[in-house]
Amino acid sequence: MAKGRVMLLVFSMALAAVSEAQVQHGHRGLARGHRRAADPDAPTHLHFYFHDTVSGASPSAVRLAGPADPSSRTFFGMVNVMDDPLTEGPEPGSAAVGRAQGLYMATDQAQLGFLQAMNLVLTSGAYNGSSLAVLGRNCPLTDVREMPVVGGTGAFRFARGYAQARTHWLDLKTGDATVEYDVYVMH
Numbered sequence: 001m002a003k004g005r006v007m008l009l010v011f012s013m014a015l016a017a018v019s020e021a022q023v024q025h026g027h028r029g030l031a032r033g034h035r036r037a038a039d040p041d042a043p044t045h046l047h048f049y050f051h052d053t054v055s056g057a058s059p060s061a062v063r064l065a066g067p068a069d070p071s072s073r074t075f076f077g078m079v080n081v082m083d084d085p086l087t088e089g090p091e092p093g094s095a096a097v098g099r100a101q102g103l104y105m106a107t108d109q110a111q112l113g114f115l116q117a118m119n120l121v122l123t124s125g126a127y128n129g130s131s132l133a134v135l136g137r138n139c140p141l142t143d144v145r146e147m148p149v150v151g152g153t154g155a156f157r158f159a160r161g162y163a164q165a166r167t168h169w170l171d172l173k174t175g176d177a178t179v180e181y182d183v184y185v186m187h
Helices: 001-023
Strands: 046-053 062-066 079-087 096-106 114-122 132-140 145-153 160-170 177-186
Touching: 001 177, 046 096, 079 114, 132 160, 132 177, 145 177
Parallel strands: none
Antiparallel strands: 046 079, 046 177, 062 079, 079 096, 096 114, 114 132, 132 145, 145 160, 160 177
16 A cells, blocks of 8 residues: 555656656646647647738838749749738738748749748737748639648647638739638647
8 A cells, every 4th residue: 555655656746747847848838738629639720810011111021032024924033021910800900919921932934823931920829939830832813722831839849730821802003912821730
């Protein structure tokens, strides 16, 4: 009986030490239960709007290189760098949830198609301070685009998943756009 109590005490102390080490080494999301709902195998779903503004006095995306042929309908060769706001709703003044920081470049000579590399940096809510890395093909005139989530930081360390993008609004004259994102991530 005493031997069983000693084993239980040793096991409890080891479990407490492991839990404390996780908190001290950055596993706060797991230790505080912010990971996912009751089903640990279910992906985390994030929903937000991405505001890409290339026009005006204070753009959130700027062109680094123009297309090889300025008259090209595909903009092949264009490179833009972005620091776009992410919001809860489609209105630019909606509550901020983060920033999309990265670049997109026109890489398709047959249709408008971008290689998009970005970090989705979350600045509010349960995942404040965490980020997701997205890298993939984005054809903005397609109804629904899918890009892979290839990693993350903070609560999203070792993340994998996908992001679906749908254009909510596009100004063909300026290139400004609001894009709805649904991101599904395992972490």
